[in-house]
Amino acid sequence: MTDKASIEKTACCSNSVQDSKQTDSCCSSSETIEKSTSCGNDSEQSVPAEQNVQGELQEYRISGMDCPSCALSIEKGLYDVDGIEKATVHYNTGKLKVVGQDSFLFDEVEEVVQKLGFSAEPINNNKNIKIYRVEGMDCGGCAQSIEKHLNGVSGVASASVSFSTGKIKVNHQTSIEDIVTEVNKIGYKAIPLETGAKATEVKSQNEYRPIIFSGIVIALGFIGSFTTLSPIISNFLYAIAMVISGYKPVKSAFFAVKSRSLDMNVLMSSAVIGAALIGEWFEGATVVWLFALGTALQNQSIEKTRKSIQSLMELAPAEAWIKVGSELKQKPVEDIRVGEVVVVKPGDRIPLDGDITDGETSVNQAPITGESIPVDKNSGDSVYAGTINESGSIEVRVTKLVEDTAIAKIIHLVEEAQEQKAPTQAFIDKFANIYTPIVFALALAVIVLPPLFGLGSWGEWGYKGLALLVVACPCALVISTPVAIVSAIGNAAKNGVLIKGGTFLEKAGAIKAIAFDKTGTLTEGKPVVSDVKRIATTEQELLSIAFTLENYSTHPIAKTIVAYAKEKEVQVKQGELFKTITGKGVQATIDGELYFAGNLKLFEEMNVPLDTVKKELQHLQNQGKTVVIIGTAMEITGIIAVSDNLRHTTVSALKGLQGAGVDEVVMLTGDNQGTAKRIAGEANVTRYFAELMPEDKVSVIKQLRSEGYDVAMVGDGINDAPALATADLGIAMGGAGTDTAMETADIVLMADNLEKLPHTMKLSKKALTIIKQNIWFSLIVKLIAFVLIFPGWLTLWMAVLSDTGAALIVILNALRLVKFKE
CATH class of the missing domain: 2.70.150.10 (Calcium-transporting ATPase, cytoplasmic transduction domain A)
Structure with missing residues (x-):
């Protein structure tokens, strides 16, 4: 289908995507284009943007968070620490960013995070700062001794030892071995922590030990209840199990309440303590054990999604061989x-x-x-x-x-993307913030009101209220979106596609029309010789004459003909008296005869007979090809046609897009109608618009949007900046070699071709499908649990199983995106 570009031209005062995304002046007086590529602060508790926050930044890798409410608890806890100006926790990436006045105030951060039931591993922003784990410290005095000793060592700028975390942070220019030796001198052992990954791995292994032990204790108490064992002893065993499995959540709950946060630890701790108070020791022990086991399994599963991009960090080698003169040095x-x-x-x-x-x-x-x-x-x-x-x-x-490096930028951009909240995730988080307090209040009402009005015993309604508290945990619901987003963005990055955030991932799934810039996007972007038509000589002779005529020209078409002749191993002739005929062609004397290479106008002005070639010329021009005529003042020797050809991946990519649910594939070009028609036919696009200025492309995007389509624009990220900004989704090609493309577009295809675009669209649709599945599954499980509470069919252990079990199923469902292939 062909559309004549009847387009109203509008002036565009934006020269870059960045500018146009921040203003509403780009070819639009009625709408504001808001597409930020920078990493926004996704925390509702963060310091407002207008507040001037100054200080030192330190980043940490947080482990132990199994839902976004944990992130909120950590933020609130850190805002109570004097000297910390800003704290932002990104649940998706498991990273904490803290701004404070004193760099060594950050040791207190680890202690606060640890009190809340999580662990924080510093991420070094300064390569001179190294973190060491210390073995052998048994009191705060030991920490002071090590700190004083290291601060007196030559080459150490500063050293800070935290007894509670068992770590030293040293800013030094000496070798790691020197620091280890100095610590050994005073009777302790220092182990460098290059990354938090190994420490997290060890912690995850140790996390299961108390769970296994408390499980054995519960089993002994349960078996004993069927024997002559006293109920007191069985309850004592259950109490031991509750202390072992419940110590961490109760401690975390205490500090969460202090920070005015109502998270899952508060809900679960309330339920377990309540179970003990009404004498349901077995139920309480089972609940807290299932909760601890579920949390550990969730942590392990979520870490897999967070590491979906971490393998990229390990690709580049740590050392290289440098050539120094004739020698190689590592x-x-x-x-x-x-x-x-x-x-x-x-x-x-x-x-x-x-x-x-x-x-x-x-x-x-x-x-x-x-x-x-x-x-x-x-x-x-x-x-x-x-x-x-x-x-x-x-x-x-x-x-x-x-x-x-490109890979460093990819890692940085992907982590920023994973830290941003998608619209669905932001909505779910707000919903959970309202839902949890309401259900908590409802649970208290269930425990207190019915017995007060004589509608049942305190024990009966207390048990139902406790079950309602457990069901109130919105873990599965709030996890449903972020884990899927992180998995999908990680998958895309491994396949050479950068998606700048969950917002753009969601938008990609809704796209129904994609507009492509022609030159350099659908086509190679460089002309090639497509046809050689000999008239009065051999093909070899024709190319030799053309080679000689065009060899001294700097015109792109001339260079294309010269390159083609060289590829065919044609010999250049001896030429002289070269002359450029402005706007028409070139001339030179070859073997004593004057030859010309130029357009039709040149030969018409010389009255050269064209009857024999006019039909061929018309045919080539109708195909949108640029024609170079070779001949003398008396006759036409031959014709060479030059064209910009399709990329070899274009046809299959566009077919793949149509298979991915894209209804309209549109081509935009500044070329003439003939060229546009030829390329459109070869590429099988559904519509094309020709003879466009840059501002006309913006008008086409608006026209498509007015027709009811969600529109993506694919270009090179530079020349097509206004159109990329106006579209619902901007997609740039060739990001690996173009910093501008990586920085400006919403989605970046790192390779200079379109073959990954269908995968991106299918991945986005799959992610949206999984998010919807997760949300509905979470809500249905909660609804069923609520319904079963009031007849008394839902036990406490069933309630916690429905919560942690649903969360695990949601995570495992989202993990399918990590392995998703076309």
């Missing part, structure tokens, strides 16, 4: 400067972004671009950190520092 990548030359052997990973200066090879770029087939690389080509050198040895001149 050097840490963080110490390598721009301009240094690294040597990469076959089979090794490339350590830093750079350009090949010597050698040729094939490179597996899958970690960056998602391409499954290795790409051939020669001298002058760019390579990326973390990719694999498949074959030959190469020398690479470094162009970016370790923190600026």
